Amino acid sequence: MKLLILQEKLKQGLNIVERISSKSLTLPILNNILISTEKNFLNLAATDLEIGINWWVLTKIEKEGKITIPSRLFSNFINLLPNKKINLEVKDNSLFIECENYKTQIKGLSAEEFPIIPKITHGDTISIEISSFCKSLNQIADIAVPSTTRPEISGIYFLFQKNLITIAATDSFRLGEKKIFLKSNSPLEKEYSLILPQKTAKELINIFNEKQGELKMHFSPNQVMFEYPMEETPHAQIQVVSRLIEGEYPNYQEIIPKKCTTQLILNKDEFLNQVKTASLFSGKINEVKIKANPEEKNIEIFSQSSEIGEYQSSVSAKTKGEPLEISFNHRFLLDGLLSIKTPEIIFELNQESGPGVLKAMGDDTYIYVVMPIKAS
Amino acid sequence: MKLLILQEKLKQGLNIVERISSKSLTLPILNNILISTEKNFLNLAATDLEIGINWWVLTKIEKEGKITIPSRLFSNFINLLPNKKINLEVKDNSLFIECENYKTQIKGLSAEEFPIIPKITHGDTISIEISSFCKSLNQIADIAVPSTTRPEISGIYFLFQKNLITIAATDSFRLGEKKIFLKSNSPLEKEYSLILPQKTAKELINIFNEKQGELKMHFSPNQVMFEYPMEETPHAQIQVVSRLIEGEYPNYQEIIPKKCTTQLILNKDEFLNQVKTASLFSGKINEVKIKANPEEKNIEIFSQSSEIGEYQSSVSAKTKGEPLEISFNHRFLLDGLLSIKTPEIIFELNQESGPGVLKAMGDDTYIYVVMPIKAS
Known part of the structure; x- marks a missing residue:
């Protein structure tokens, strides 16, 4: 050579x-x-x-x-x-x-x-706009956790239906789901679903985050191939081939609440900052309590630890529905808030033991479901 | 309260x-x-x-x-x-x-x-311009290493003589020395010398690095106090008191070569980059070899490892004196080069087993002495 x-x-x-x-x-x-x-x-x-x-x-x-x-x-x-x-x-x-x-x-x-890196040369193919793909994957990829007993949830779930891609991940304490609508004129004829290893998802973000244009995705039963075209030539510039995780992804749809008993509309940064501050006082179980009363124009946030002390703050909120006291693990709440980029968020709650749902204000394509810490 | x-x-x-x-x-x-x-x-x-x-x-x-x-x-x-x-x-x-x-x-x-933090209320005092003090300390502070057998060299040596402060540190493989000339009109009547713990030196840099004005230094036999005045009031804003390291600092002056057999004048960034690159091939003993021939207009840099491969590069240089082949630990050479801020450096060598001396071009206040790896 x-x-x-x-x-x-x-x-x-x-x-x-x-x-x-x-x-x-x-x-x-x-x-x-x-x-x-x-x-x-x-x-x-x-x-x-x-x-x-x-x-x-x-x-x-x-x-x-x-x-x-x-x-x-x-x-x-x-x-x-x-x-x-x-x-x-x-x-x-x-x-x-x-x-x-x-x-x-x-x-x-x-x-x-050197081991042979497989290529997928036939089978169905779709085209995805790279920046929307990377942004969406970024909202979801960190939620999965390595699990030997349930290998399915250590990956990211993808469902392809005509011109809609649904991406989801969960670690059984929280769940994120994002929908991407394809602009492409060649929708898939049949449905595909697959579980992508978390590592592949993170590498895809790393490799393609700054790139422009379209990413091609090729399907095969056990593998998936992402291809980025080279400018000016028909040859690809980058090919990423990944094995898929075997197994059936849990039917997570049934966890997502269809309605709520209390709805809060909050300034994201203010709420985020207060949850972060409350976390300093939350002790070993990471518990942060939220108190909402629809008659008030704000919600209260509490945390305490017998060793450290006590914390209390309030943040202005538009509140609808029933009064409520509910506790969350601050880490899961913070991750959800950080995955939302809009200035205002909707936080839907279902009594003190039902899952909470975080949504971006004015964006129906993403939801983050978080389980509360049940009162003992 | x-x-x-x-x-x-x-x-x-x-x-x-x-x-x-x-x-x-x-x-x-x-x-x-x-x-x-x-x-x-x-x-x-x-x-x-x-x-x-x-x-x-x-x-x-x-x-x-x-x-x-x-x-x-x-x-x-x-x-x-x-x-x-x-x-x-x-x-x-x-x-x-x-x-x-x-x-x-x-x-x-x-x-x-809470333990009482001592204050030094009488004894000699000098004033030092903060930014020059912090910059100088920064060139020296990292050279010291923790040593239980020789606690003296785990600290930074200070010598105060009238309006001259000399700061030095060594880990026995290399040595840095910096001189600060005080502008103050109140030179010290008698000489002081002390060994400041490395941790104190680093904290002083951290605390005062961004500050303007003068730092007061108060002497006592076992301690030293640094004082930063508060604007508009006679009260101090910051006081740092540190214990000193006991013992006698080694007479490092005798290690500093008074002359050299070969002198190189090099572009610092070019040389630094080549030493860094050579370090990738230098194997376990970190050895990088320099070959200088006054008849050439450049010096050559070599490294090799039986496992990895071989490296060779050259950098233009003004060379005076005898031809020479000499090896250094790349880490010590890099540290020295990084502590010099001028675009050109002088590198004085003393045959293949004598210490090398790095100096900033046009600045006599700082020298960095580095021991070679002796040919086996």
């Missing part, structure tokens, strides 16, 4: 694939990045056996070939080079790198040992 | 004293902050028994008194309040805090149990 590439371009690719390489003691090659040529393209690839990432760039290939080298070292090294032409050449199982007055060689492992 | 204070002011004071409070299991009161009144001033104090900090602010005292409360909690809480008037009141061993629609009480411990 022998080729020329600009430092800036190589750096971009490395920053995308490098994060996936894992420190694996049993399979050291997973710590490496696969560097290979494909016609006029340089290809970088990395995998942790759950997720595989391929990145391509059009460049000047003088001689085809391939090698794998330690990804962290390669990425750190390239990041420190000046933005000039870099000469990459494979000789004697090493990668020789020359750039201006820098000259190095990095020992590699044979490309033959 | 009962008083009124603006949130912004209280926050400023807490951010200064709070850091000193330590999580002490044997003496839980050290985790607390002492809040007390002194005539028209509110006083906050914290200590870890090595360093003590006092902070005062002029405010409206309705009733004198004092209490100690957990410092982290108090500081976190005050930071989250709006910038409005805060009412502080001590009742039943608790501090009651009211601010707008917030109302809390924090359980305290008796102020009588």
Whole structure:
């Protein structure tokens, strides 16, 4: 292999694939990045056996070939080079790198040992606008938790129905659900549902967050592939393939309350700040109590711990329905508030033991359901 | 105790004293902050028994008194309040805090149990310009390392001679020395030398880094006190008292080479970047080799590791004296380069086993001496 590439371009690719390489003691090659040529393209690839990432760039290939080298070292090294032409050449199982007055060689492992990253070449495909996809996933991805007894809820649930995508996640204490309406003219013929590993969801956000345009999603029974097109050429620039989590996602719809007994409309930042402040006094069970009385123009927030002291504050609110005292874990309440970006929120409550629902004011596409701490 | 204070002011004071409070299991009161009144001033104090900090602010005292409360909690809480008037009141061993629609009480411990923070009321005093003091200390403070066998070198050495202060630190692999010339008209009558704990040096930088004006330094045999005056009043705003490290500081002057066999003049950023890049290939002993030949207009940098690979680069340099190959620990070289702020540096070398000296071009007040890795 022998080729020329600009430092800036190589750096971009490395920053995308490098994060996936894992420190694996049993399979050291997973710590490496696969560097290979494909016609006029340089290809970088990395995998942790759950997720595989391929990145391509059009460049000047003088001689085809391939090698794998330690990804962290390669990425750190390239990041420190000046933005000039870099000469990459494979000789004697090493990668020789020359750039201006820098000259190095990095020992590699044979490309033959690198695991094959699967591609999905047929089956249904949809197109999603990237920024809305990343924003939506961002609202949901952190809610899932690793669970060995219930592996389904350690992933993010996706349901595809014609031109509607529903994304949901829960850790059994709270649940988030987001709907994305596709503008695309080619709705899916049949319904698909899948459970995406949380790690894949977070990597997708990382990789595509700043990108513009459309992301293509390819379906297969056990895997899903996300593809980002390359400008000016028909070739993809980035492909992310992920295994899916097997199993049936819980029927979470039945947890979402269809009505409420008390409704609060609150300024999000004020409420958020008071919950945060109350959390300092909430003791070991993280309990923050909310007292709402529709006759008042505000709600009260309480917390206390026998060791620390007592907290009380109030925030102005539009209140409808029955008076109520209800307690929440402040962490779950804060996560929900932080996932909403509008200045005003709607907080719907269902007596002291029913789930609460947070919604963004004027946005029906997102809900956050949070279970209360039941009075003992 | 009962008083009124603006949130912004209280926050400023807490951010200064709070850091000193330590999580002490044997003496839980050290985790607390002492809040007390002194005539028209509110006083906050914290200590870890090595360093003590006092902070005062002029405010409206309705009733004198004092209490100690957990410092982290108090500081976190005050930071989250709006910038409005805060009412502080001590009742039943608790501090009651009211601010707008917030109302809390924090359980305290008796102020009588709080250790007394000593004050130095007589003895010699000098005035130092704060920004030059903090910048100088910043160049030196990180070099010291905790040492149980040689406690002296775990501190920062200060020598006061008339209107010259010399600050030095070493970890026996490298040494930094900085000279500060005082503009003050009241030079000290006699010489003082002392060893300041590294933690105190770092706290001084933290507290005073952004401040303007003069810092007063008071001497006593076992302690030193730094005092920052309060605007408009004769009272101090901040007092930091620190114990000193006992013992005799090593006569480090004899390590500093008086001449050199090879002199290099280098662009700091270029050299720094290449040492950083070389460090990626330097293996377990952190060795980076420099090859200088006065006939060339550059120096070469090498590193290698049997596991990783090989590195080589060159950086343009003005070279005088003998040709030379010398190896350094890249961490020590990088620390030295990072402590110099000028665009050009002078690197003086003394054959392959003598110490190297880094200097800022055009600044004789600072030197950084670094021991080479001797060829085995």
